[in-house]
Amino acid sequence: MQTTPRPNNHSKLKRLLAYSIAVLLAAALGSIVQSQFNLVAIAGLVEQLPAGDWLYTVWFDLRSFTPTMLVIMAPVLLLALLASRLLHTTVGVSRLWLAVGCSLVGLLLALWAINNLAPMPTLIAASRGVFGSLALALCAGAGAAIYVRLTSRGNM
Amino acid sequence: MKKIIIPALLFLLLSVKGQAVPYQVITVADDLNYPWSLAFLPDGSLLVTERTGKLKQFSATGEVTADVAPVLPELYVAAQGGLLEVLVPSAYSQNQQLLISYVCGDANANTVCLATARWQAQQLTDIRQIFKAEPYRKGAAHYGGRMLQLPDGSILLTLGDGFDYREQAQNPVNHLGKIVRLQPDGSVPADNPFIDQPGYASEIYSMGHRNVQGIVWDAASSRVYSHEHGPRGGDELNNIQAGKNYGWPVATRGIDYTGARVSPFRQYPGMVEPIWHWSPSIAPAGLTLYQGELFPAWQGNLFITALAGKALHRLEMVNGKVVSEQLLLTELNSRLRDVRSGPDGALYILTDSASGKLLRLLPAPQQAGD
Numbered sequence: 001m002q003t004t005p006r007p008n009n010h011s012k013l014k015r016l017l018a019y020s021i022a023v024l025l026a027a028a029l030g031s032i033v034q035s036q037f038n039l040v041a042i043a044g045l046v047e048q049l050p051a052g053d054w055l056y057t058v059w060f061d062l063r064s065f066t067p068t069m070l071v072i073m074a075p076v077l078l079l080a081l082l083a084s085r086l087l088h089t090t091v092g093v094s095r096l097w098l099a100v101g102c103s104l105v106g107l108l109l110a111l112w113a114i115n116n117l118a119p120m121p122t123l124i125a126a127s128r129g130v131f132g133s134l135a136l137a138l139c140a141g142a143g144a145a146i147y148v149r150l151t152s153r154g155n156m
Numbered sequence: 157m158k159k160i161i162i163p164a165l166l167f168l169l170l171s172v173k174g175q176a177v178p179y180q181v182i183t184v185a186d187d188l189n190y191p192w193s194l195a196f197l198p199d200g201s202l203l204v205t206e207r208t209g210k211l212k213q214f215s216a217t218g219e220v221t222a223d224v225a226p227v228l229p230e231l232y233v234a235a236q237g238g239l240l241e242v243l244v245p246s247a248y249s250q251n252q253q254l255l256i257s258y259v260c261g262d263a264n265a266n267t268v269c270l271a272t273a274r275w276q277a278q279q280l281t282d283i284r285q286i287f288k289a290e291p292y293r294k295g296a297a298h299y300g301g302r303m304l305q306l307p308d309g310s311i312l313l314t315l316g317d318g319f320d321y322r323e324q325a326q327n328p329v330n331h332l333g334k335i336v337r338l339q340p341d342g343s344v345p346a347d348n349p350f351i352d353q354p355g356y357a358s359e360i361y362s363m364g365h366r367n368v369q370g371i372v373w374d375a376a377s378s379r380v381y382s383h384e385h386g387p388r389g390g391d392e393l394n395n396i397q398a399g400k401n402y403g404w405p406v407a408t409r410g411i412d413y414t415g416a417r418v419s420p421f422r423q424y425p426g427m428v429e430p431i432w433h434w435s436p437s438i439a440p441a442g443l444t445l446y447q448g449e450l451f452p453a454w455q456g457n458l459f460i461t462a463l464a465g466k467a468l469h470r471l472e473m474v475n476g477k478v479v480s481e482q483l484l485l486t487e488l489n490s491r492l493r494d495v496r497s498g499p500d501g502a503l504y505i506l507t508d509s510a511s512g513k514l515l516r517l518l519p520a521p522q523q524a525g526d
Contacts, residue, residue, distance in 0.1 A: 031416075034416060035416065035417075038416060038417065038418065038419075039420070041323050041405075042405070042406060042418075042419045042420065042421075044323070045323060045326045045405075045406050046406055046421075046424065049420065053420035053421070054420070056420065057417045057420045060417050061415070061416050061417055064411065064415035064416065064417075065412075065414055065415045065416040067415065068414040068415055068416075119235070119297075120297055120319055120413065121294070121295030121296075121297055121319050121320045122295075122319070122320050123413065123414060124414055124416075125322075125412060125414075125416065125418070128320050
């Protein structure tokens with residue numbers, strides 16, 4: 001009978017580290033992406049939006065908005081990665097693409113749930129439109145890909 | 157009249173500047189379902205709107221004399237939407253006509269509507285929709301809906317940005333994030349600032365607003381003051397002038413609720429800066445200019461009710477500038493929706509809840525030996 005080797009503590013720690021890195025990068029990427037949507041909208045209303053103001057806003061959001069994205073990304077990625085692991089063992093599709101797909105869908109579901117529960121119509125301005133929501137979902141997908149890459153056999 | 161003095165005497169020690177004025181608070185009415193605005197009729201009675209759709213009349217002594225659910229065309233009640241303000245225009249004594257702002261439409265397509273209605277025998281009759289802000293929007297937030305009658309008889313109606321449509325506050329084609337000026341019959345005054353300007357809605361009086369929840373005329377200085385909600389921080393008090401742009405969302409001192417910047421700019425050329433601002437936000441929801449005689453020290457002061465701030469803000473104004481701010485009614489720990497200067501010299505305040513109250517603020521009675 002073939003048995004799956006149980007991960008030792010060292011391996012668990014590496015997985016936890018990989019997950020933390022993935023969540024952090026996905027949240028930071030999400031922050032940068034949402035800044036672009038807001039800035040493009042403002043740029044359409046003014047004659048000039050200097051590059052310095054643009055970069056400062058991205059930096060401000062990285063410090064001020066990333067915590068919000070962390071709160072959203074952390075559970076989404078956790079559930080998506082668990083789901084993709086289960087699916088991988090049952091359907092046999094590439095773990096990378098399953099993880100990316102699950103996190104994409106997961107973030108879109110999370111945005112939908114947040115916008116239905118929050119008192120305001122849309123919590124994250126960038127997700128007011130389809131493109132913004134998809135862009136944020138891609139950030140979650142990138143986070144999942146980073147996790148899979150970091151935890152692939154060669155890196156464990 | 158139901159009188160509950162809470163508490164009997166309140167000697168204020170929160171004055172930032174100026175002398176504390178002792179006052180008492182009397183509950184005129186309670187069990188009001190999200191009361192939104194109040195107005196005085198010439199006979200001294202009060203009209204109170206409940207956002208959930210009712211209009212109530214109270215006698216000068218506090219008895220309920222009318223309780224009606226006006227059949228407003230397409231009334232939509234949800235979240236911040238519903239029956240908003242009732243205004244008693246100057247011609248009321250001649251025609252008994254009221255102006256009522258409310259949210260009309262449905263969950264997927266709604267906006268602010270304005271109606272005229274006749275108040276006769278404690279009933280609203282002859283209800284006619286005279287204005288509908290354009291375009292429709294989805295969601296039930298940021299409607300504005302406050303009204304002011306200017307000395308020339310025209311009406312200023314505040315209109316919010318619809319929350320998800322904030323950039324539209326800079327789009328002169330529509331009414332989102334604007335203050336519009338109309339005649340009491342809904343027609344457009346011929347001297348509106350953009351009346352002949354292509355690409356501008358002819359009703360626009362000022363633009364670049366987020367969610368104006370208070371507007372008042374100061375006859376002594378011929379100024380219109382209004383306040384509006386910022387996002388996280390950046391609530392503003394503005395001096396409204398015809399044709400001006402007040403900046404939202406380009407120029408703001410607030411950031412989004414998520415922590416993200418709405419805009420890189422706190423000021424922007426060509427956009428009017430506020431004369432006062434609040435960060436963190438207080439969520440200003442009502443505005444009046446005190447002109448009564450019961451509080452001589454407060455003559456000419458602006459009073460602002462705050463929802464999140466749970467206080468009544470008294471602003472002392474000199475030449476259009478705020479020189480001091482004092483917080484009152486903090487002891488109530490209640491969200492405050494509206495405030496008006498009553499004909500009897502008292503201040504009337506609405507609290508914001510499913511069991512809201514109408515409060516009267518009076519000077520504290522003289523104590524023996526005073």
